[in-house]
Amino acid sequence: MLRVGVIGCGGMGRDHIRRLTEKIQGAEVVAVSDVFEESARKAAQICGAKVYADSKELINAESVDAVFIVSPGFAHVDSLLQAIEAGKRIFCEKPLCTTAEDCLKVVKAEEAAGKHLIQLGFMRRYDKGYQQIKEALATGEYGEPLILHCTHRNPEVGTNYNTPMAVHDTAIHEIDVLHWLVDDEYESAQVVMPRVTKYSHSELKDPQIMMLRTKKGVCIDVEVFVNCKFGYDINCEVVCEDGALKMAQPAYPSIRKNATVSSAIDTDCFVRFKDAYDKEVQDWVDNAEAGVITGPNAWDGYLAAITADALVKAQETGQIEKIVTAVEKPEFYK
C-alpha cells in the first residue's frame, strides 16, 4: 500500500484526497498539510490522516512513501525540490512551477537524482475524448493534421483571476495536450484580444484567442473564455487533410419538455474530467511501486512553462512570439 502525503487541502486537494481514499487501489492518504491548518484538519476528516503544520516535515516523514503536491502553483517548486531530495515519489498538480526557470531547476534536480520521480497533473492526456482523437490520427486514415479549433470556457472566475492566469492556470491544459495530440512541438505563439465581456473586471481581458503554430506548421486556435456563464465547455476539433475529428462531448440525455429540446453541460472540471483524474492517479500509483513514470513528466512541465511564457508575452505585445527552449532535451527524459 503506497502511503501518500498530500500538500495543499483546497478544492483540488480535497478532490484528490477523496479519490485516493475512496476510489484508487493500492494507496492511502496517511498525512496532510496546508498553510491554513484548519483546511488540513477538515481534509484529515475525509481520510483519517495525520495533520502536519510543516509540509517539509510531511515530506521527510518515514511514514510517507509518496507526496501529492496540490498547493497553488507558486508553492510547487519548494515542495518538489524537497521531495526529490528526500527521494519520494511525486504527483504534482499543474503547473509544475509558475516560471520556466523554476521548472528547469526541478528538471535538473530530478536528473541529478537519477530516478524518474515526478508525474505531472496534466490529466487531459488520460481523457477518453482526447485519446480517441489521438488514436484516430495514428491510423493515418485522415491524413496529416492541419488546423485545430479549441475552446476552454469556464462559467466564471473570481476577481483574483487576471489576464496572465488565462494562460498559466487555464490554457496550460491545452498547451500540454494539443502538441501531445498531434505529436509535434511548438514554434510560436500569438494572442488576439476580442471585445471584453461585461462580466469581466479591470485586471482580466476576457475572452482571449490564443494561437499556437507547431514546427510542422499546424495552426491551433484556442478560445479561452472564463466568464462564459453557460457552463464548463471544452471543445477540440482537428482538421486534417482527409477529414475532421471533433472530440466527443460527455454523454448527457437529450431532453424534450415544454416544447424544448435540451441537454446538460458540465459546470466544472471536477465533473468533466473525473474519469481522467481517476486514471492519471491510478496510473501514478501503479507505476510508483515500479519506479517508472508513464504520464506527463517534469520535462513536459518545462515545455508547457516556456510556451506559457511566450503566450503571456504575446498578450502584452500583440505580436507573434517565438518559443525556444533554454536547453536541449536531456537524455534522461528521452
Ligand SMILES: NC(=O)C1=CN([C@@H]2O[C@H](COP(=O)(O)OP(=O)(O)OC[C@H]3O[C@@H](n4cnc5c(N)ncnc54)[C@H](O)[C@@H]3O)[C@@H](O)[C@H]2O)C=CC1
Ligand atoms: N488539473 C486540474 O484540472 C486542476 C488543477 N488544479 C491545480 O491544483 C492546485 C491547487 O489548486 P486549488 O485546489 O484550486 O487551489 P485552492 O486555492 O483551492 O487550494 C490551495 C490550498 O493550498 C494551500 N496552500 C497555499 N500555499 C501552501 C503551501 N505553501 N503549502 C501547503 N499548502 C498551501 C491553501 O491554503 C489552500 O488550502 C494548483 O496547482 C492548481 O493549478 C486546480 C484545479 C483543477
Ligand SMILES: O=C1[C@H](O)[C@H](O)[C@@H](O)[C@H](O)[C@H]1O
Ligand atoms: O486546472 C484548471 C481546471 O482544469 C480548469 O480547466 C481551468 O479552467 C481552471 O482555470 C484551472 O485551474
